[in-house]
Amino acid sequence: MDPVVLFFLLGVFAKLARSDLRLPEALYETLSIFLLLAIGLKGGIELAKVPLGSVAVQAFAVLAMGFLLPLPAFAILRGLGRLSRPDAASIAAHYGSVSVVTFAVATTFLSKREVAYETHMPLFVALLETPAIVTGILLARMGTLASVRWRAVAHEVLLGKTLVLLLGGLAIGAAVGPDGIEPIKPMFIDLFKGVLALFLLEMGLVAGGRVADLRRAGVFLIGFGVVVPLIFACIGAIVARLVGLSDGGTALLATMAASASYIAAPTAMRIAVPEANPALSIGVALGVTFPFNITLGIPLYLRLAEALRF
Amino acid sequence: MQTHARKLLVVICEAALEKMLIEDARRLGAAGYTIADVRGSGRGGTREGAWEADRSIEMKVICEAAVAERFAAHVMATYCEHYSVTMYLDDVSVLRPEKF
Numbered sequence: 001m002d003p004v005v006l007f008f009l010l011g012v013f014a015k016l017a018r019s020d021l022r023l024p025e026a027l028y029e030t031l032s033i034f035l036l037l038a039i040g041l042k043g044g045i046e047l048a049k050v051p052l053g054s055v056a057v058q059a060f061a062v063l064a065m066g067f068l069l070p071l072p073a074f075a076i077l078r079g080l081g082r083l084s085r086p087d088a089a090s091i092a093a094h095y096g097s098v099s100v101v102t103f104a105v106a107t108t109f110l111s112k113r114e115v116a117y118e119t120h121m122p123l124f125v126a127l128l129e130t131p132a133i134v135t136g137i138l139l140a141r142m143g144t145l146a147s148v149r150w151r152a153v154a155h156e157v158l159l160g161k162t163l164v165l166l167l168g169g170l171a172i173g174a175a176v177g178p179d180g181i182e183p184i185k186p187m188f189i190d191l192f193k194g195v196l197a198l199f200l201l202e203m204g205l206v207a208g209g210r211v212a213d214l215r216r217a218g219v220f221l222i223g224f225g226v227v228v229p230l231i232f233a234c235i236g237a238i239v240a241r242l243v244g245l246s247d248g249g250t251a252l253l254a255t256m257a258a259s260a261s262y263i264a265a266p267t268a269m270r271i272a273v274p275e276a277n278p279a280l281s282i283g284v285a286l287g288v289t290f291p292f293n294i295t296l297g298i299p300l301y302l303r304l305a306e307a308l309r310f
Numbered sequence: 311m312q313t314h315a316r317k318l319l320v321v322i323c324e325a326a327l328e329k330m331l332i333e334d335a336r337r338l339g340a341a342g343y344t345i346a347d348v349r350g351s352g353r354g355g356t357r358e359g360a361w362e363a364d365r366s367i368e369m370k371v372i373c374e375a376a377v378a379e380r381f382a383a384h385v386m387a388t389y390c391e392h393y394s395v396t397m398y399l400d401d402v403s404v405l406r407p408e409k410f
Contacts, residue, residue, distance in 0.1 A: 025347070025359055152330065206360045266363035270326040274392035279355065282363055 002112060004105060005294055007197040011204015012291070016211065023202045031199045032263075036162060038188040038195070039104060040169015043122030045181055047174040050120050058243040062124045062253070065239050066131030069096035069257065073228055074139050081220045083280075086140050090269045090276035091221075093136020094285045095228055097261035098128040100162065101203060104196055105294045106255040106301070110248050115302065117248025126166040128256055130157050133268045140273040153272045162264050200294075207291055213283025221280060225288030229258035233301050237308050250305035251298075258301060259293055260285035313403035316410050317378035318370060322348060322396040324357075325365035327389060334384055335369075339377040341410055344370045354394040366394075372402060372410045 014021040047055075070092035077088035103125050110117055133153075141148050157163070173181065181189070214222060236257025240250035262285050266278055321331065328345065335343050348368045349359040357366045371381065378399055389395055404410055 022360075028361060149330075155329075202360075206364070209356075209358065209360065212355075263362050267326060270324065270363070270393075271330075274389075278363065 001295075002105070002109060004108060004193065004197045004200050008200040008204040008207075008291070008294060011201040011206075012208040013204075015205045015208025021205065023198075023205070028199075028202050031195055031202070033161065033165060034188075034195050035104060035192075035199060036100060036165035037169045038192050039100065039107075039122045039125070040166045040171075041173040041181065041184075041188050042169075042192075043120055044170040044173020044175075045178050046119035047123070047170060048177060050118075054244070055120060055123070058245070059123065059127055061239050061243045062127050063131055065235065065257065066096060066098075066128045067135050069232060069235070070132045070135040070139065072231070074136075076224065076228065081224065084276075086273050086276040087280055089136045089140035090265075090273050090278075091224075091281045091284065092139060093133050093269055094262070094265040094281045095232065095260045095289075096132025096135060097130075097265045098125055098256045099259035099261055099285075099290060099293075100125055100166070100263075101196075101199065102259035102290060102293050102298075103252065103256055105200070106252055106298045108193055108196065109298050110251060110302070113302070115248040115251070117246060117252055121249060121252050122166060123170060124253065125256060126163060126170065129162060129166075129261065129264050132261075133157055133265055133272075136265070136269060137272045140276065148272050153268050156271060157264060157268050160264055160267065203290070207286045210283045210287035213279045214287045217280050217283045217287075221284045222288055225260075225284040226292050229260070229289050229293060229297055230300075233258040233297070233304060237301070237304050240305070241308055241310055247302075247305050247309075250308065251302040254301040254304055255293065255298055258289075258297055260289045262286050262290065311405070313405060314407040315375075316372050316402055316404050316407070317375045318372050318400045318402040319378040319382055320398050320400070321369045321371075321385060322350070323367060323369075323389065324393050325367050326363075327393060327395075328367050328369075330389075331369055331385070334388075335371055335381055338381045338384060340371045340373045340381060342371075352394065352396065357394070372404065374410070 073095045074092035233254040236254040240253035
């Protein structure tokens with residue numbers, strides 16, 4: 001097993017055993033800024049070399065997938081789970097959006113197995129973050145769209161740190177290229193795995209703290225947190241193959257589709273759909289789907305990508 | 311020393327409300343505010359401030375009694391139904407009344 005995953009499990013263990021281990025909030029913030037910038041930079045370095053036409057087609061397909069993914073999730077939550085409209089819409093938005101850390105773990109998994117992937121994949125992480133949130137809000141607010149604080153939500157999402165740092169990193173990486181990145185490479189590229197490991201220790205503490213929420217969420221949502229990522233991974237893999245991504249790129253897009261947001265979506269949905277219970281969406285996204293994806297999911301998605309060649 | 315009576319309104323709530331509360335406070339006549347990150351537990355569960363969606367804030371506003379009441383009533387009506395909010399008022403004495 002990858003060491004970063006073991007760090008995560010250590011964090012979960014520490015939380016469940018009630019250890020006094022606690023990372024200072026300032027460190028969490030620093031690590032997450034580092035990771036977002038580093039992922040953006042890495043994706044940007046080669047971006048200038050990729051033909052614009054092929055990226056544009058891929059980007060369009062990824063955006064469309066982002067807008068549509070919440071729809072099947074919403075139907076399952078309403079139909080099978082009998083959840084209220086706001087709760088179903090909010091959870092659907094979380095699952096349609098993307099988890100950057102899950103993506104980061106998937107890239108280290110692929111690198112370790114020497115599976116190549118398109119270097120501009122972080123661009124798709126940035127593209128996948130917002131559309132599902134918009135669809136989620138529309139699903140929750142059908143008929144009463146005027147009541148949504150669109151301006152506050154738009155500001156929160158489009159100028160939130162995730163998009164600013166991911167897109168900022170991509171732009172800086174693309175502007176300076178491989179040679180320009182050399183002076184900051186020891187910090188942002190070489191240290192990446194170590195920082196990710198430390199961040200996952202913190203994520204373990206956070207996920208371990210969500211166990212109480214799961215008791216409230218019930219069996220249906222826990223099952224949802226495992227089955228829906230598998231379905232979404234298939235959708236992601238099919239889209240990836242249709243736009244001509246490699247094995248590695250297909251595994252990564254499958255991982256993105258399978259992952260659930262726990263930073264951008266909770267904040268945006270809290271403002272836009274306050275009556276949705278955040279303990280449900282965050283409990284299942286962080287308590288079930290995130291651990292499932294980084295331990296069992298990612299290896300499965302690589303196999304899926306390798307099996308799905310057309 | 312001469313002191314002047316004012317109200318201290320304290321709102322403890324989810325960090326998601328911060329920007330909206332600041333806008334509301336300004337609009338309803340508060341001259342200033344102080345916000346701190348906090349963590350704690352209540353009937354709505356425990357919030358440890360471990361990551362973005364888990365953060366809580368404490369907002370303090372010192373102002374005229376009428377402003378405090380307007381702001382408190384607005385918070386009650388707008389946010390208390392769906393967000394975790396704890397709120398209280400206290401009498402305080404200030405030395406420079408023109409600030410509040």
